[in-house]
Amino acid sequence: GAGVSQSPSNKVTEKGKDVELRCDPISGHTALYWYRQSLGQGLEFLIYFQGNSAPDKSGLPSDRFSAERTGGSVSTLTIQRTQQEDSAVYLCASSPSGRGTGELFFGEGSRLTVL
Amino acid sequence: GQQLNQSPQSMFIQEGEDVSMNCTSSSIFNTWLWYKQDPGEGPVLLIALYKAGELTSNGRLTAQFGITRKDSFLNISASIPSDVGIYFCAGLGPSTQETSGSRLTFGEGTQLTVNP
Numbered sequence: 001g002a003g004v005s006q007s008p009s010n011k012v013t014e015k016g017k018d019v020e021l022r023c024d025p026i027s028g029h030t031a032l033y034w035y036r037q038s039l040g041q042g043l044e045f046l047i048y049f050q051g052n053s054a055p056d057k058s059g060l061p062s063d064r065f066s067a068e069r070t071g072g073s074v075s076t077l078t079i080q081r082t083q084q085e086d087s088a089v090y091l092c093a094s095s096p097s098g099r100g101t102g103e104l105f106f107g108e109g110s111r112l113t114v115l
Numbered sequence: 116g117q118q119l120n121q122s123p124q125s126m127f128i129q130e131g132e133d134v135s136m137n138c139t140s141s142s143i144f145n146t147w148l149w150y151k152q153d154p155g156e157g158p159v160l161l162i163a164l165y166k167a168g169e170l171t172s173n174g175r176l177t178a179q180f181g182i183t184r185k186d187s188f189l190n191i192s193a194s195i196p197s198d199v200g201i202y203f204c205a206g207l208g209p210s211t212q213e214t215s216g217s218r219l220t221f222g223e224g225t226q227l228t229v230n231p
Contacts (some may be wrong), residue, residue: 106157
């Protein structure tokens with residue numbers, strides 16, 4: 001497709017289980033970002049990829065969170081041993097390059113609910 | 116870290132009215148942006164401002180990059196029902212721009228409701 005694609009769109013899981021969220025960026029976009037949006041809140045930065053490397057992962061809230069990107073394309077955000085406070089919408093965004101223009105193209109997000 | 120204070124948190128207006136919202140920060144930013152988020156969607160860029168003092172329009176939207184580089188406002192004129200949504204300001208700081216591409220700091224959003 002032409003836009004950023006995320007899956008699953010909704011995920012309900014039990015506390016303590018692991019989850020994987022997937023992001024397929026716009027073709028040719030080298031930069032990829034993960035953000036988290038809690039209910040009624042702004043977007044909280046998690047991690048930035050340029051190609052397959054992550055120059056900035058300072059926003060990951062704990063060591064239960066990890067992310068990887070392969071082939072300069074698809075990225076997976078993994079949350080281990082989920083907690084109720086992990087419930088949020090996880091948004092992925094891409095941009096054509098690592099040049100800081102601020103223009104991000106967002107996916108529709110993956111809504112995670114931890115029971 | 117850097118924080119953006121966005122106000123108001125919510126607005127309820129009549130169709131045809133003008134709207135104004137703003138963002139302030141204690142830190143300077145090199146770039147200010149305004150995004151809109153519709154329910155169930157990701158944010159979409161409305162306006163980007165790259166120079167202190169810059170005033171930019173996009174149809175019924177007008178935004179300004181404050182001269183101190185610590186604030187920005189967004190105006191919407193003659194509101195229509197499809198303007199409903201959450202509006203976010205976002206900033207790109209000088210240090211993160213060097214190391215983290217377009218890593219943005221977001222405000223908490225302004226929820227706009229337009230009554231027909």
